[in-house]
Amino acid sequence: MKYEPVIGLEVHLHLNTKTKAFCGCSTQFGSEPNAQVCPVCLGFPGSLPVYNQTALDYAIKVALALNCKVQEHTKFDRKNYFYPDLPKNYQISQYDLPLSMHGFLDIELGGQEKRIGITRVHMEEDAGKLIHQEDCSLVDFNRTGIPLLEIVSEPDLNSPEEAYEYLSTLKSVIEYLDVSDCDMEKGSLRCDANISLRPAGSKTLGVKTELKNMNSFKGVKDALAFEIGRQNKLLESAETLLQETRLWNAKSSETLPMRVKEGAKDYRYFPEPDLPALIITESKIAEIKNTIPELPKEKMRRFIKDYGLSEYDAKVLTASKWTARFSEETMRKFSAVNKKPVANWIIGPLAGIAGNKSCEISALRISADQLVDLIELVEKKQVISNLTGKVVLEEMANTGKHPQKIIEEKNLAQISDSTSLNSVIAGVIKENPKSVADYKTGKANALMFLVGQAMRKSAGKANPKMLQTLLKERLDSE
Amino acid sequence: MGIDKKTVEGVAHLARIELEPKELEKLSHQLEHILAFIDKLSVLNTDNVPPTSHILPLNNVLRKDETKPSLSIEKTLANAPAKQGNFFVVPKVIE
Amino acid sequence: MELYKLTAHELLEKLKNKEITAEEISSSLAKRIEDVDVEVKAYVRTPEKWGQKRGQSPEKGDSPLFFETKGIPVSIKDNICTDGYSTECCSKILEGFKPPYNATVINKINEAGHSFLGLKCNMDEFAFGSSTENSCFGPTRNPWNLESVPGGSSGGSAAAVAGDEAIWALGSDTGGSIRQPASFCGVVGLKPTYGRVSRYGLIAFASSLDQIGPLTKDARDSALLMNIISGFDPLDSTSINIPVPDYTKDLINDAKGLKIGIPKEYFVEGLDPEVKSIVEEAIDKLKGLGAQFKEVSLPHTEYAVPVYYIIATAEASSNLARFDGVQYGLRAKTQGLIDMYKKTRQLGFGDEAKRRIILGTFALSHGYYDAYYLRALKVRTLIKQDFDNVFKDFDCIVTPTSPTAAFKIGDKVDDPLKMYLSDIYTISVNLAGIPAISIPCGFTKKGLPVGLQILSRHFNESALFRLAYTYEQNTEWHKMKPKL
Incomplete structure (x- = not known):
């Protein structure tokens, strides 16, 4: 029998507010352990939470960008469970009245567009970090209380590639909104996956596995691919699948069952008595809608229209908001009607250099003006050849010098007389x-x-x- | 609805409280008694009554995103039953 | 002159006239505590050797007598955080806990020119109880009769004020924990409107019900202390941002025109006949002073206790989850994490705390939430509506504070339900979030005080003060002192 994977993703996103969700501690990454804590985020007896206005605004912004219906009446709930990274032994989260529901995100794969449903986007707080030692665990509460969004997708994804594309698209949208670093290495974006297999064409869902511990988008893709193989094998040999949580081991490239045995989960959600409800008015929603910039998909369409780019070029240039901003500036300044050379230079050599330095194109020491000048020196004035142009570009990235200056200093100008x-x-x-x-x-x-x-x-x-x-x-x- | 010893045992685990057999016995009995009293609520028809979780009509109590000083590490760790450097120490989590 | 006997407003007057110094107040009080607290045990962690540090400013945290001698010292219940000074909720699980911060009310007291006495008042562990017997430090005794309980959970605060071991004190009230001990000890105890006083730094029992309030020798002191501690606090999302009136302006000796309801459901079986007749006498007195009385109905009264014991224990089960041995307090020596949690909480919590945590956990757990917790929230709505209806036409409601006078130590310890029912007249007030005051209104034949409870609508503490003050000005009950 042929099986079809059914995948839903649960993304946790740090909001890049200055302070934590419920107290004034800084959210800055990388300080000494337990240096960014106070009675509130430590859950000290007697302390009380007060929610961060900016975190709420950012949350609404994300919900709207993901086409969710923002609820008029929303509230916080307590999710009760014991764990040493959770100082109060409950997490302030949202349960039955989440901030927003019923959204979607369009992804594109192999020229095909697909709409992925967003079940809900809700607000919560992050937990601390445990460092496991030989005989004990060390606890650092710096991360505790950082505002989080949980973005839950519908089980609309049917392949690891689609999951990867969903994450990339989501990340791109969030970056455009400027509300999160989206850095998986720093843990500011995390992703868990639910996956089950069912006979192709069937409507009923199979036994699902929850996958955790993926540290990159590629990790998510690989873990899903592995899990599809594992479940396939079990189903083919008619073995029973367990509903379980499995951890991705990037080193051995396999998923392994979680060892900790926890009885049936019972989080005993109830309304957080320390936090009054939130009423989100139409005017608030309109106000935040106004702050949402042009998003990647719209920008791509505009690039095609305004700059005559191919769909492929436009998509690549708009995937990252920084690249898009840089590309647009360069294209505007480039005087020729045909902007294709700009796209070629950015997608080709410039992206290559940024890739080697593992940074964004916009972070290189090359301004749009300089790039325009370089392209014109090559394409229009033919002062240097294409090949020399690439050498000059590399030098520009290293030194921040103007291309003309590099050409003069290194005597690279073409002989055209x-x-x-x-x-x-x-x-x-x-x-x-x-x-x-x-x-x-x-x-x-x-x-x-x-x-x-x-x-x-x-x-x-x-x-x-x-x-x-x-x-x-x-x-x-x- | 009643509560038996097995339920109390399960709930005590959820609440992370160890109970001696004698304690469990006594507690189950007391809780049964208390719950029988509480069950008088079930005679009321509450179908169309909205729940009250906050008594005041307060909404949207929010603070500005402005940094405030954190505690010093000494103060943070002053009450810790076990610490190591800047960290709190707990028994091994994964068993 | 024995300064400890005086009220705060009398002492303030003398301070203002430079007749006395703050040090003299402290010394007088210290001597009194040293003399009588061995019997009353209103305070916890009292120094072994008295006198050495009397009136001094000892180092923070080392079992001091006084922090600093400034203004009128306030005695503080052991569940209100004091920076650097042990705050243990009279529970073993918080052994040695010294908060790194002050509760907002402590800061407000300091800003008003007063000080924390430097000794914490005894209480039922985590405020779970009505007798102050559930304290890891042992029970407090009623200054009027040392065999009797002072009430609870703010029994230490009430006994200290009654026994002249405190000029004034702060307690907390979740289901009657200020008013019932005030009634048992013959002092004035006020539970403010929910949201009137910041809860920041009050170690939570039930967040939607808790309020800090004053225990004082008379209504004027109550108004004075309320002026100090009330008001919006940006650190407490449930504190309300509306102006606080000067409550001393409500101390008007005139009850004329006040419309007062007497709820028939409060004068039924279970109310001690002696208490009943004393309260009825008080009502007659107020009638004579011009107040208009009429019988009213609060039909859902009988459901208040069950609703309360669901909501309060559910919230408590979650609020007390943090006491796990990780960051502070007791930690049992064990292998492994889950064991540490379970043994720490077994050793650290007393019987009543365990009972309530388990009851509350049960009420929230899967399969029971709707039948217990959600239903309780709905009945809470009905109870609140009862009050809303009455307060459409009435300024106040008057009831007994407690169905009985103080009971004997040990009488109800083994019957939790019986103990719960001693809060039957005070609990609805917390569920509805309204303010209420208990004032002394007489004594039983055995010489135990009886309290009169006055209730009003949200943020109408003014009406309470006016009625309480009028009654006080025309009676002598609040001036009676126990023999110690």
């Missing part, structure tokens, strides 16, 4: 009589060989187009 070129050509003809003869007998390759020799003789600086034209003229006239 015919006198100089002709003297080079004369030398080449003299030194390669055999190739000249070959050309005359109609061997086309010979011309390219001679061009190559001339280029070498000019130390790569000869304008290749001119060189070829002049060489051909000279040979044909002899």
Whole structure:
């Protein structure tokens, strides 16, 4: 039998507010252990929570960007369970009246668009961090109380690739909103997955597994792929699947059952008595809607329309908000009507350099103006060749210098005056009589060989187009 | 609805309280008694009554996103039954 | 002159006139505590050697007598956080806990020019009880009769004020924990409207019911202390941001025109006949002073106790989950985490705490939530509506504070339900969030005080003060002192 995977993702997102959800402690990453805590986030007896206005605004912003219906009446609840990273032994979360529900996110895979349902987006607080030692565990509460959003998708995803695309698209949207770092390494974006298999075409759901401990989007994809294989094998051999939580082990590339045995979960949710309810008015929603910038999908469509880019180019350039901003600035400043060269330079060499430095394109020491100048030096003015252009670009990224300056300093300008070129050509003809003869007998390759020799003789600086034209003229006239 | 010893045992586990057999016995008995009294609530028809979890008509109590000083590490750890460097220490979590 | 006998307003007058110094008040009080607290045991963690540090400013945290001698010292219940000074809710599980911060009310007392006495008042563990017998430090005794309980859970605060071991004190009231001990000890105890006084720094029992309030020798002191501790606190989301009136302006000796309801459901079987007749006499007195009385009905009264014991224990089960041996307090020596939790909580909590945590956990647990917790929240609505209806036409409601006078130590310890029912007249007030005051209104033949409870609508403490003050000005009950 052929089985079809059914996947739902649960994303936890840190909001990048200055302070924690319920107290004034800083949310800055990377300080000393237990240095960013106070009686409130430590859950000290007698302390009380007060919710962060900005966290609420950000949460509404995300909910709206994910096309959710923001509820007029929402409240916090306590989720009760004992764990040493949870100082109060309850987490302030939302249960039966979440901030928002019924949204969607469109993803695109292989040219096909697919709408993924968003069940709910709700607000909660993060827990602390445990560091496991040989014989004990150490607790750091710095992360405790950082405002979190839980974004739950419908089980609308049917492959690891779709899950990956969903996460990438989601991350891209959130980055555009400027409400989270979305950094999986820092834990500001985390993802758990629910996956089950069912006979293709069937409507009923199979026994699901909850996957945890994936530390990257690729990890999510790999864990899902592994789990599909594992469940497939069990189903084919008619073995029973357990409903369980499994942890992804990135080292061994497998999922393993969680070892901690916990009885049936009973979180005993009840309304948080320390926090009055929230009423989200229409005018509040309108106000926040106004702060939502153009999102990736809209921006992509506009890039196609305004700059004549291909859908592929537009999508790549708009995936990251920083790249999109940089690209747009560059395209605007680039005077030619055809913006394709800009897209090529950014998607090709510039993305390559940023990739090597593992940073965003916009973080490189190259301004849009400088890039425009470089492209014009190559494409329009033909001061340097495409190849030299790439060398100059690399140097620009390293030094922050203007391309013109680099060309001058390194004497990289193309030789485009015919006198100089002709003297080079004369030398080449003299030194390669055999190739000249070959050309005359109609061997086309010979011309390219001679061009190559001339280029070498000019130390790569000869304008290749001119060189070829002049060489051909000279040979044909002899 | 009643409460038996097994239920009390389960609930005590949820609440992370160890009970000696004698304690469990006594407590189950007392809770049964108390719950029998509480069950008088079931005679009321509450179908169309909204629940009250907050008595005041307060909404949207929020604070500005402004940083306040955190506690010093000394103060944070001053009451700790066990500590190591800047950390609280607990018995091993994964058993 | 024995300064400890005086009220805060009398002492303030003398301070203002420079007749006395703050040090003299402290010294007088210290001597009194040293003399009588061996018997009353209103305070916990009292120094072994008295006198050495009397009136001094000892180092924070080392079992001091007084923090600083400034203004009129306030005695504080052991569940209100005092920076650097042990705050243990009279529970073993909080052994040695010294909060790194002050409750908002403590800061307000300091800002008003007064000080924390430097000794904490005894209480039922985590405020679970009506007799102050559930304290890990042992029971407090009623200054009027040392064989009797002082009431609870703020029994230490009430006994201290009654026994002149405190000028004034703060307690907390979740289901009657200020008013019932005030009644048992013959002092004035006020539970403010929910949201009137910040709960920040009050170690929570039931967050939706708890309020801090004053226990004092008379209504004027109550108004004075309320002026100090009331008001919006940005650290407490449930405190309300509306202006606080000067309550001393409500101390008007005139009950004319006040419309007062007498709920028939409060004068039924279970009410001690002696208490009943004393309260009826008080009502007659007020009638004579111009107040208009009429019988009213609060039809859901009988459901208040069951509703309360669901809501309060459910919230408590969650509020007390944090006492787990990780960050502070007791930690049992065990292997493994779950064991540490379970043994710590077994050793640290007393019987009543365990009972309530387990009852509350049960009420919230899967399969029982709707039948217990949700139903209780709904009946809470009905109880609140009862009051709303009466307060449409009445300024106040008057009832006995407790169905009996103080009972004997040990009488109800083994019967939790019987103990719960001693709060039958005070609990509805917390469920409805309204303010109420208990004032002394007479004594039983055995010489035990009886309290009169006055209730009003949300944020109408003013009416309570006016009626209480009028009664006080025309009676002598509040001036009676126990023989110690």
